[in-house]
Amino acid sequence: MKFIIVISVLLFHTMFSSAVLAQNSNLFFPLPEQANYNEDKAALGKLLFLDPILSKDQNYTCLSCHNIYFNGADTRAFSPGYQQKFARLNTPTVYNVSFNQIFSWVGRGKTLAEQSSFPILSNNEMALDRSTVEQRVTEKYGANFEKLYGKKQVSFEQVLDVLAEFQKALVTPNARFDQYLRGEISLTEQEAMGYKLFKQYGCASCHNGINIGGNSFQKYGVFKKRKWNQEVVDRFQISGRDKDKYVYRVPSLRNVAKTAPYFHHGKAKTLDKAIDVMAQINLGRKIEASERKSIEAFLKTLTGQLPDILANDK
Ligand code: HEC
Ligand code: HEC
Structure with a gap:
């Protein structure tokens, strides 16, 4: 009898641990091959994304900082906005943004629509106000909005709604990693080694x-304490909690090979540098050059295709 109990406990234990293991290997999921969005809203959102009427002096568009034809982000460490004032954080990519659970470096917007309001209203970016947005957009696109919402008079919320819908279309499908996850291809030896190290080291x-x-x-610098001062823009600015000093949203690494420079301050110019810094400050270890190369090769498999909604432009 005792024997049977021991066997069944052992059996249960094995089943349980393999369930946990299976869960662990499901840390990653492929992007959908087809983005899911409302086409009419997205088409209108695209016009607005590219239209300077959303900025006070009509000199800036969302594209000025988010180059959706290249990486959805900016190749400069900080993007200039209204009156050449600079944003205080590096511009993150809007590619695949609808799959983020937290928006911006610090968790500003609760939804993609709300997040899209900040650049329009921020003095360093487009520096406009709600009512001028509503007035300008109604004048130029009233008829388009009427077809979608039944009224010519456009509200600020509707502007945000179509901008968000367009950004839902900015999915970069079929990265090598996604093809691998779907079982369609195998990774090269170096990529596979990088993938293994990425998991093994705790990235x-x-x-x-x-x-x-x-x-x-997460903290930028789990293993490295830094002096904090009022100038630092971090999660603390939103939450006011001490534990949020130097805390940032963990960025998506999709298309990361194309989104240099890296980090909230844009100081790391190469992917190799970013991997080295991460290993030291967030894992408390040094990773040698050949292993960093493998990790870099793995990260390059995260580059996807240009979003379909942009395919026929230019
Ligand atoms: C002057 C440069 C600039 C312009 C213009 C600009 N952005 Fe941004 N964008 C940024 C910066 C910088 C951030 C990071 C802000 C932060 O973390 O607080 C950002 C963040 C975002 C995010 C969050 C991305 C994520 O990963 O969570 C979205 C979405 C976004 N912008 C959409 C837009 C839209 C839509 C427009 C046009 C209405 C726009 N942006 C115009 C610079 C700009
Ligand atoms: C403790 C959590 C944590 C671990 C572990 C970690 N990261 Fe990060 N990673 C972050 C955070 C947070 C940021 C954003 C930091 C910032 O700019 O403030 C980041 C940023 C990055 C960036 C820059 C992305 C960009 O768009 O700017 C790269 C590349 C990166 N990590 C790769 C790695 C690799 C490779 C490893 C393993 C060697 C790793 N990370 C381990 C939390 C982590």
Whole structure:
């Protein structure tokens, strides 16, 4: 009798641990091959994304900082906005943004629509106000909005709604990693080694999920204490909690090979540098050059295709 109990406990234990293991290997998911969005709203959102009427002096568009034809972000560390004032954080990519669970570096917007209001209203970016947005958009696109919402008079919320819908279309499908996850291809030896190290060293404990990030807040410098001052823009500015000093949203690593420079301050110019810094300050270890190369090769498999909604432009 005792023997049977021991056997069944052992059996249960084995089943349980393999369930946990299976869960662990499901840290990553491929992007859908087809983005899911409302086409009419997205088409209108695209016109607005590219239209300077959303900025006070009509000199800036969303595209000025988010180059959706290249990486959805900016190749400069900080993007200039209204009157050449600079944003105080590096511009993140809007590619695959609808799969993030947290928006911006610090968790500003609760939804993609709300997040899209900040650049329009911010004095360093487009520096406009709600009522001028409503007035200008009604004048130029009233008829288009009427078809969608039944009224010519456009509200600020409707502007945000179509901008968000367009951004839902900015999915970069069929990265090599996604093809691998779907079982269609195998990784090269070096990529596979990089993938293994990415999990083994613990990068995946913060960078995981469908966007390989974008779903949690973590410290920039778990293993390295820094002096904090009022100038630092971090999660603390939103929450006011001491534990949020130097805390940022873990960025998505999708298309990361194209989104240099890196980090909230844009100081790391190469992917190799970013991997080295991460290893030292967030894992408390040094990773040697050949292993960093493998990790870099893995990260390059995260580059997807240009979003379909842009395919026929230019
Ligand atoms: C002057 C440069 C600039 C312009 C213009 C600009 N952005 Fe941004 N955008 C930024 C910066 C910088 C951030 C990071 C802000 C932060 O973390 O607080 C950002 C963040 C975002 C995010 C969050 C991305 C994420 O990963 O969570 C979205 C969405 C976004 N912008 C959409 C837009 C839209 C839509 C427009 C046009 C209405 C726009 N942006 C115009 C610079 C700009
Ligand atoms: C403790 C959580 C954590 C771990 C572990 C971690 N990261 Fe990060 N990673 C972050 C955070 C948070 C940021 C954003 C930091 C910032 O700019 O403030 C980040 C940023 C990055 C960036 C820059 C992305 C961009 O768009 O600017 C890269 C690349 C990166 N990590 C790769 C790695 C690699 C490779 C490893 C393993 C060697 C790793 N990370 C381990 C939390 C982590």
